[in-house]
Amino acid sequence: MGKTERATLEAQDWGNETFASLRQARLSRILIIEDNEHYARAVRTRLETDYEVLVCRDGLTGIRLIEEEQPDLVILDIGLPGMSGFKLLHELHVSSRVVAPPIIVLTGSSDETTAPRAHAWGVRTVLRKPVPLKRVVDAVEDALEYEA
Amino acid sequence: MSEGTLEDEELHQDLGHHMRSPLAAIHAHAENLRDELSGRLTEAQAQEVGAILASCEKLEALIGRLLREQETKTR
Numbered sequence: 001m002g003k004t005e006r007a008t009l010e011a012q013d014w015g016n017e018t019f020a021s022l023r024q025a026r027l028s029r030i031l032i033i034e035d036n037e038h039y040a041r042a043v044r045t046r047l048e049t050d051y052e053v054l055v056c057r058d059g060l061t062g063i064r065l066i067e068e069e070q071p072d073l074v075i076l077d078i079g080l081p082g083m084s085g086f087k088l089l090h091e092l093h094v095s096s097r098v099v100a101p102p103i104i105v106l107t108g109s110s111d112e113t114t115a116p117r118a119h120a121w122g123v124r125t126v127l128r129k130p131v132p133l134k135r136v137v138d139a140v141e142d143a144l145e146y147e148a
Numbered sequence: 149m150s151e152g153t154l155e156d157e158e159l160h161q162d163l164g165h166h167m168r169s170p171l172a173a174i175h176a177h178a179e180n181l182r183d184e185l186s187g188r189l190t191e192a193q194a195q196e197v198g199a200i201l202a203s204c205e206k207l208e209a210l211i212g213r214l215l216r217e218q219e220t221k222t223r
Contacts, residue, residue, distance in 0.1 A: 042176030129172040
């Protein structure tokens with residue numbers, strides 16, 4: 001089984017194959033790319049009262065889901081297995097197949113270069129874990145309002 | 149700086165980062181409980197969740213201090 005297939009199966013294991021199964025009214029759609037399953041689940045629980053939320057745990061699946069599902073916003077961890085968050089940002093930047101959605105970086109790294117590097121790829125908001133979930137919700141609302 | 153000391157500091161930094169990740173998850177789930185996303189809490193349950201959150205914040209502050217000290221040493 002290839003890496004992409006395995007990643008896809010993992011995404012299915014989390015019960016989040018596509019937005020189609022979630023779609024009811026036209027809520028904004030958010031993709032969380034986060035390898036810490038428990039943290040991702042907590043953020044999802046917080047957001048899914050107001051948004052459609054899809055979760056995957058690695059960059060390769062993240063790129064595929066951005067292309068296929070065209071989320072309105074992505075919450076991106078940087079330290080991901082396989083393809084890092086920065087590599088994903090680079091791939092989005094050079095890809096002609098997809099218009100990059102607004103991205104919020106949510107990282108546990110204390111590296112001081114993370115925020116400037118992310119801003120250089122067009123990321124508006126960088127949040128450093130631990131961060132109150134209220135701030136994540138506020139950042140999501142701000143980003144979606146800015147894009148509207 | 150000796151090789152052993154450098155390895156120790158890298159180990160401390162790694163430990164700090166690896167501890168932060170599950171701690172962030174515990175903190176986030178406790179926030180969801182506190183904000184009653186999974187249902188109403190009794191007063192006693194709310195106090196228990198408050199204690200979890202307070203302990204998370206203490207541990208996060210300790211880890212943050214540890215990481216900052218290690219970063220200062222390695223500069």
